[in-house]
Amino acid sequence: MSQTEFRPNQNNEVEVTEGMKTAFDKHGYIMVRNLLNSQELEKLKMSLDENETVNENSEKVDDGENRFARLTLWSHPGDDVTGMISRSEKVAGTCEQLLEGEVYHYHSKLMMKVAKVGGRHAWHQDYGYWYRNTALFPDMMTVFIAIDRCHQGNGCLEILDGSHKCGRIEHNFVGQLIGADMDRVNMIEKRCPKKFVEMNPGDGLFFHCNLLHYSGPNLSEERRWAFLIAYNKASNDPVEEHHHPKYTPLHKVPNSAILNCEVLWDTNGKSILTKERRQQSKLAEINVKN
Numbered sequence: 001m002s003q004t005e006f007r008p009n010q011n012n013e014v015e016v017t018e019g020m021k022t023a024f025d026k027h028g029y030i031m032v033r034n035l036l037n038s039q040e041l042e043k044l045k046m047s048l049d050e051n052e053t054v055n056e057n058s059e060k061v062d063d064g065e066n067r068f069a070r071l072t073l074w075s076h077p078g079d080d081v082t083g084m085i086s087r088s089e090k091v092a093g094t095c096e097q098l099l100e101g102e103v104y105h106y107h108s109k110l111m112m113k114v115a116k117v118g119g120r121h122a123w124h125q126d127y128g129y130w131y132r133n134t135a136l137f138p139d140m141m142t143v144f145i146a147i148d149r150c151h152q153g154n155g156c157l158e159i160l161d162g163s164h165k166c167g168r169i170e171h172n173f174v175g176q177l178i179g180a181d182m183d184r185v186n187m188i189e190k191r192c193p194k195k196f197v198e199m200n201p202g203d204g205l206f207f208h209c210n211l212l213h214y215s216g217p218n219l220s221e222e223r224r225w226a227f228l229i230a231y232n233k234a235s236n237d238p239v240e241e242h243h244h245p246k247y248t249p250l251h252k253v254p255n256s257a258i259l260n261c262e263v264l265w266d267t268n269g270k271s272i273l274t275k276e277r278r279q280q281s282k283l284a285e286i287n288v289k290n
Helices: 018-027 038-048 052-056 081-087 089-099 126-133 182-189 275-289
Strands: 029-032 059-062 068-074 103-113 121-124 140-146 157-160 171-174 177-180 194-197 204-208 213-215 224-233
Touching: 018 029, 018 089, 029 089, 038 081, 038 224, 052 068, 081 089, 081 103, 081 224, 089 103, 089 140, 089 204, 089 224, 121 126, 126 140, 126 177, 157 182, 177 182
Parallel strands: 121 177
Antiparallel strands: 029 204, 059 068, 068 103, 103 224, 121 213, 140 204, 140 224, 157 194, 157 213, 171 177
């Protein structure tokens, strides 16, 4: 196991050690293998597979190269299986210890790259987007949980190790995608090694909002789905209203709540980013740019 890889203990808990904190601060990420055990993963898949709400509200993300991915996003965790995962001690509690303070749920999303046509995502930092939402400090992070196996053939994440220490990079349109300034990215790659983040189902990557990352197209015969949860530090409450929520207290639950949850999916309380809300937010962003 590398210095950035960890596993839950026998009690299904993630013990955040000084070594884990040091790795996160140095590299900008840590990997927790088997973050979700096989039973928890199966329950997550049951909640999302053939989910009409997810399908109806998914957004097509065109990569400008005749390929696309789909994503469905919601603002609040709710009380269903995805909510229990995002509120669990081993996910939310770990983020609080890594960011050294109370966090709240910024949003969750299901990222879907279908076989053969799943599109790439340009090099970017999450804070490259969230900075524009008036979150003033980069006290934010994402947990990427693999639902399917993620490997180089189906568009796994690629990261520049330690790039979070470079600060926020300017983000502009790269073709039809908004991404980081590639001149700067190419410079950073000479100092921060690129790594392919291959993951098995249930693995979780915890990464800093300034870590540069990319994912290639899915050229394989298999889909690549991932469940992503973004957190913001409570002290970093955005100044202005946005379609992502301002500070909302997160009521954490024990890890056992994932398997004990009897509600696979419940839209109530999640505030799904519907097509109508998405269009409104895009119009607002255009007005800001103008």
